[in-house]
Amino acid sequence: VQEAIVTSEELGQDLEHVELLQKKFEEFQTDLAAHEERVNTLGGDAERLQQTHPQNASQIHLKKDELITNWEQIQTLAAERHARLNDSYHLQRFTADFRDLTSWVTEMKALINADELANDVAGAEALLDRHQEHKGEIDAHEDSFRATDEAGQALLSAGHYASEEVKEKLGILAQEKESLLELWEVRRQQYEQCMDLQLFYRDTEQVDNWMSKQEAFLLNEDLGDSLDSVEALLKKHEDFEKSLSAQEEKITALDEFATKLIQNSHYAKEDVATRRDALLNRRNALHERAQARRAALEDSFHLQQFFRDSDELKSWINEKMKTATDESYKDPSNLQGKVQKHQAFEAELSANQSRIDALQKSGQELLDRKHYASAEVTARMEDVSAQWKKLLEATELKGSRNQSQH
Structure with a gap:
């Protein structure tokens, strides 16, 4: 039985099996150690028997040698069995660690691959945080990888009977670790790109919403009906243009x-390019509409200035018409004074000719620019011109009558 234990070729199929065999062998070694004293005692007894029974000394000597030979043989076999079980234990320990690590790598790859790209900034942040946690777990296994690799290298250095298998497993383990790190890095780059994309989408949406409000502001077609109202509209438009300028920096940064x-x-470069181009086109259209609105308001401002000047001039002409058409020339008293007064009146009219010319010039400038109210401008120019002509004719008539009375 003892010989069957020490000559057994069974080395265990896995770590648990080897540990069970080692436990049984330790029990055998304990039992063997207990027999050592008995073997020594028998050896001593044999020597005494040889002395006391010289006639049987030869036979006793043979039995003693046989006992010692068998004892030494079983001890040698036990040492060899102990060494083989140790080798098997180290192999199965290495194999178990190899399986644990490769199984963990498979699980970690599945975990990393399970994450889907986020649809908003918060999701992208959570994705990156979770991915960094995976890296922490990978780093935490570094000692296990190193220890398993060192254990495998030690088996190779010792010339282990399963060196080829160990060498193959070391190669697989290194590949698995490398592929896990590569996968983690590939996904990290994807998640970084996902974060960039969600930031771009968020900021683009904010600018789009802002532009919608600005476009709504430009839908106002009110150009004012007085200088004060046009000036108020121009002030609002200047504030609007300032907000456009302030946003320009953000749009440039987005671009x-x-x-x-x-x-x-x-x-997602195609979608990014499409959204960027749409944003820039919308921005350009907004600027063009803002410029058109400013031009229209400035046209309105010049128009209201023209209306004001023409109204003031017409009012002044009407006042002067009263003087030109009064019939004081019929009163024969103080004729000399009337002549002098009329000369002063004519001088006043002559001095105001420049106002008439200026009005005609500003009106013509509006017409040359193809002003939207060209018809009304023309009508006013003609009206003022006609009134001025009447005033001059009335003044000339009154002057000739004064002369005839004089």
Whole structure:
């Protein structure tokens, strides 16, 4: 039985099996150690018997040698069995660690691959945080990888009977670890791109919403009906233009950010380019409409200035017409004074000719620019011109009558 234990070729199929065999062998070694004293005692007895029974000394000597030979043989076999079980234990320990690590790598890859790209900034942040936690777990297994690799290298250095198997497993383990790190890095880049994309989408949406409000502001077609109202509208428009300028920096930054994503071959570069172009086109259209609105308001301002000047001039002409058409020339008293007064009146009219000319000039400038109210401008110019002509004719008539009375 003892010989069957020490000569057994059974080395265990896994770590648990080897540990069970080692436990049984330790029990055998304990039992063997207990027999050592008995073997020594028998050896001593044999020597005494040889002395006391010289006639049987030869036979006793043979039995003693046989006992010692068998004892030494079983001890040698036990040492060899102990060494083989140790080798098997180290192999199965290495194999178990190898299986644990490769199984963990498979699970970790599945965990990393299970995450889907986020649809908003908060989701992208959570994704990156979770991915960084995975890296922490990978780093935490570094000692296990190193210890398993060192254990395998030690088996190779010792010339272990399963060196080829160990060498193959070491190669697989290194590949698995490398592929896990590569997968983690690939996904990290994807998640970084996802974060960039969600930031771009968020900021683009904010600018789009802002532009919708600005476009709504430009829907106002009111150009004012007086100088005061036009000036108020111009002031509002200046404030609007300031807000456009303030937002321009953000739009430029978005444009540069989008260009960087496209140049870096972002996975959504086509969509980024489409959104960027749409944003810039909308911005350009907004600026064009803002410029058109300013031009219209400035046209309205010049028109209201023209209306004011023409109204003031017409009012002044009407006042002077009263003087030109009064019939004081019929009163024969103080004729000399009347002549002098009329000369002063004519001088006043002559001095105001420049106002008439200025009005005609400003009106013509509006017409040359193809002003939207050209018809009304023309009518007013003609009206003032006609009134002025009547005033001059009435003044001339009154002057000739004064002369005839004089």
